[in-house]
Amino acid sequence: MSHMDAHEMELTNGSRIAVIGGGPAGSFFSYYALEYARRFGLEIELDIFEAKDFTKIGASGCNHCGGIVSESLVQDLATDGLVIPSDIIQRTISTYTLHTEQGTRIIRTPSEEHRIASVFRGSGPRGCLEKNTNGFDNYMLELCRQHGARVIREKVTALERTQDGIRVGCGKSPNRDYDLLVGAVGLNNKTLELFKGVCPAYSLPETTRAYISEFMMKPVDVEGSLGSSMHVFLLNLPQITFGALIPKYNYVTLVLLGEDIDKEIVHNFVRSDQVRACFPEDYPVDQIAPCQCYPYINVKQGRHPFADRVVLIGDSGSSKLYKNGIGAALITGKAAASTAIFEGISEKHFAKYYAPICKDLDRDNMVGKLIFGVTRLIQKSSIIKRGILHLVEREQSDAAASLRMSSVLWDTFTGSAGYRNILRRFLHPGLLFGLIRSTIGTLVPTFNHQKHEKQETRQTL
Amino acid sequence: MCQLLIIKNMRSKKLGRRYNDGEVIIKQGETGNSLYVVQEGRVEVIHESADGDVKIAELGISDFFGEMGLFEEDVRSCTVRAAGDATILTIDKRNFFKSIRRDPSLAYRLLEKMSNRLREANERINAP
Numbered sequence: 001m002s003h004m005d006a007h008e009m010e011l012t013n014g015s016r017i018a019v020i021g022g023g024p025a026g027s028f029f030s031y032y033a034l035e036y037a038r039r040f041g042l043e044i045e046l047d048i049f050e051a052k053d054f055t056k057i058g059a060s061g062c063n064h065c066g067g068i069v070s071e072s073l074v075q076d077l078a079t080d081g082l083v084i085p086s087d088i089i090q091r092t093i094s095t096y097t098l099h100t101e102q103g104t105r106i107i108r109t110p111s112e113e114h115r116i117a118s119v120f121r122g123s124g125p126r127g128c129l130e131k132n133t134n135g136f137d138n139y140m141l142e143l144c145r146q147h148g149a150r151v152i153r154e155k156v157t158a159l160e161r162t163q164d165g166i167r168v169g170c171g172k173s174p175n176r177d178y179d180l181l182v183g184a185v186g187l188n189n190k191t192l193e194l195f196k197g198v199c200p201a202y203s204l205p206e207t208t209r210a211y212i213s214e215f216m217m218k219p220v221d222v223e224g225s226l227g228s229s230m231h232v233f234l235l236n237l238p239q240i241t242f243g244a245l246i247p248k249y250n251y252v253t254l255v256l257l258g259e260d261i262d263k264e265i266v267h268n269f270v271r272s273d274q275v276r277a278c279f280p281e282d283y284p285v286d287q288i289a290p291c292q293c294y295p296y297i298n299v300k301q302g303r304h305p306f307a308d309r310v311v312l313i314g315d316s317g318s319s320k321l322y323k324n325g326i327g328a329a330l331i332t333g334k335a336a337a338s339t340a341i342f343e344g345i346s347e348k349h350f351a352k353y354y355a356p357i358c359k360d361l362d363r364d365n366m367v368g369k370l371i372f373g374v375t376r377l378i379q380k381s382s383i384i385k386r387g388i389l390h391l392v393e394r395e396q397s398d399a400a401a402s403l404r405m406s407s408v409l410w411d412t413f414t415g416s417a418g419y420r421n422i423l424r425r426f427l428h429p430g431l432l433f434g435l436i437r438s439t440i441g442t443l444v445p446t447f448n449h450q451k452h453e454k455q456e457t458r459q460t461l
Numbered sequence: 462m463c464q465l466l467i468i469k470n471m472r473s474k475k476l477g478r479r480y481n482d483g484e485v486i487i488k489q490g491e492t493g494n495s496l497y498v499v500q501e502g503r504v505e506v507i508h509e510s511a512d513g514d515v516k517i518a519e520l521g522i523s524d525f526f527g528e529m530g531l532f533e534e535d536v537r538s539c540t541v542r543a544a545g546d547a548t549i550l551t552i553d554k555r556n557f558f559k560s561i562r563r564d565p566s567l568a569y570r571l572l573e574k575m576s577n578r579l580r581e582a583n584e585r586i587n588a589p
Contacts, residue, residue, distance in 0.1 A: 072556065083523045090474070
């Protein structure tokens with residue numbers, strides 16, 4: 001386009017950016033691109049194409065996510081002046097409760113603050129009676145609009161590379177030309193295929209299916225049964241890597257992560273004693289929730305998510321394995337925005353400044369896979385689970401104790417820290433020694449108990 | 462009882478820690494190394510001296526304070542207290558620098574605000 005320095009491929013005054021997708025990744029990119037441009041004294045135009053109306057209740061306004069804004073994300077956003085308003089927050093989380101078949105332990109936040117927020121991505125689940133629920137995605141999109149972005153409520157149907165830019169086609173309106181195209185379409189295969197036409201080296205991310213459903217409850221029941229605690233389950237159930245109940249104001253969100261979760265796996269999970277115990281006695285947990293979905297989640301990032309004038313971010317590019325997808329949207333959205341505004345928009349620029357961020361997430365995810373592999377082994381071992389519970393109990397009851405295991409579990413559940421950081425801390429000799437000691441400590445009473453039972457049986461015989 | 466429940470629910474929808482009107486968040490002369498961000502409400506920055514307390518500034522939502530504690534080992538230069546009920550989020554020094562290392566652009570806003578405050582202080586000093 002005429003506003004572009006052809007050799008340098010840098011954005012100049014009057015340059016135009018198209019962001020396809022107005023979820024967190026698209027919004028974070030837009031917010032920071034406009035903010036950096038303002039600081040840089042650059043006048044750009046930015047259009048966000050989002051067909052979904054996030055003010056609608058149910059699937060048509062939702063981006064299918066558990067809706068946790070992690071501790072590190074809350075702090076990073078606050079440092080940047082982005083304070084999540086309380087009308088967006090469904091509930092703040094102050095503790096995590098770990099459930100296993102061997103017992104339950106509460107892990108408190110290292111600080112005395114509520115630093116984790118549970119939110120709705122859309123305007124509330126299907127069947128929701130409240131009409132004024134404000135969701136996270138709509139809040140972010142509005143923020144972008146206030147910063148100067150134009151939101152185009154249309155579905156993109158064609159992308160085409162022109163001599164000096166990218167042409168974006170929608171079914172209802174004339175084609176528009178842009179200097180930079182940003183893909184933030186999540187894992188929408190159909191739209192991602194469009195990107196392959198303008199970004200030929202790009203390969204789509206690998207995915208699996210998760211499960212999310214919403215249980216409507218009276219606020220007083222949510223408070224009484226789950227409180228301000230996120231409940232995580234390490235149960236020996238096949239195909240489930242991680243299960244969690246996230247309390248909201250008058251809903252509880254169930255999230256199951258693992259390998260191709262289906263109806264039967266969900267039923268086994270909600271019928272387990274540990275999950276059942278988190279609900280009021282008469283609550284029909286095994287009835288089909290009116291709002292449920294099996295969304296795809298990213299398990300391996302897409303390769304080469306950039307080309308000249310094109311960059312893919314969030315789930316479309318690179319995400320965090322199982323956790324903190326909104327955090328990954330911030331990391332990739334911000335990295336792409338700073339590359340585009342401060343450096344340039346050629347493939348070389350993205351390769352130099354954006355790709356390392358994606359690679360870093362990828363490397364972290366590889367360690368994450370190892371951690372979840374170990375977690376699956378732990379799920380199957382009642383002995384290790386007893387040891388972990390014992391160690392957590394000791395740490396949580398002793399104010400002077402170092403909270404090594406508690407903080408490792410806290411960061412694994414919350415997604416606040418990277419997986420490499422978590423692994424490094426897990427391999428600390430002090431933690432390993434403590435875990436071995438606790439495991440042996442829990443074995444001795446078990447062994448004595450079994451011995452005692454055998455003696456009793458012999459005497460009876 | 463009902464009112465208590467509502468208050469409890471409202472409280473569990475706020476990030477950070479809640480301070481009542483007049484409650485001190487940081488105290489002049491004490492050590493501290495955290496940054497604070499106003500999540501809700503307002504706070505006032507007070508300089509305490511032998512001649513009496515002087516209100517330096519009033520801060521609102523998304524404003525931060527305590528930034529000097531991130532860079533200096535010195536004591537707090539002012540007292541900050543809630544002006545009405547306020548909710549404040551603490552950003553630990555360790556978390557802050559870890560985030561800055563990962564994403565240096567997080568320092569922009571801090572630098573921008575510190576520059577504004579320096580200018581305001583200069584103007585106050587040079588005022589007739």
